[in-house]
Amino acid sequence: MTRSTGKVPFRTLEQKLAILEIYEAAPRGQKGAVLREYGVSANAIGNWAYARDHDEFAATPTGKKSSRTGAMTPKRQSAEIVRLRRELAKAQADQEVLKAALESAGKVHALLEKLAESAEPVPLQTLSEKEQSKGSSPTE
Structure with a gap:
């Protein structure tokens, strides 16, 4: 059995995507063997898939984002x-x-x-004045 040094192996973005493709193409029951073969955790595969699907891989060789927030x-x-x-x-x-x-x-x-301004002001007539003017016609 090989002992782990605790270091994560350096993988380029292309290597990560290749491993991810192999993992996704593996039939059910064989995915664990792919993980063991490449020394990758299921969590790492999930993170890589999420980053690929959400276009979050940065332009660095490893595909890791910058440590600056908001980049x-x-x-x-x-x-x-x-x-x-x-x-x-x-x-x-x-x-x-x-x-x-x-x-x-x-x-x-x-x-x-x-x-x-140009219009002549028309005096307002009350209702009673209008009735009176109707009642008194010039022909009477």
Whole structure:
């Protein structure tokens, strides 16, 4: 029996993906043999599969992420840039629509002011005055 040194063997990203592919292709009951052959734990296989499926392998040879928190992979960073550019374009289009609407509202306001100034004020008649004017016709 071989003793473990406690060190995790250095594996490149390609090696990890190859082992993962072999593990996933192994029939049920043979997966443990693949793990023992390559000296990999089931937990490591699960982590590699998750990282592959969620595009979380970094651009380092081992595929490990940087220890810096918040570090983004180039692919995620590009996707974020595309999303932000799309959001900016939508906001700019909305701003143009709002500017046009505000300009139109200003023109309507000016037009209504001109109409109000040029119109002669019509005196308001009460209901009784209207009835009296109907009752007294010039032909009577």
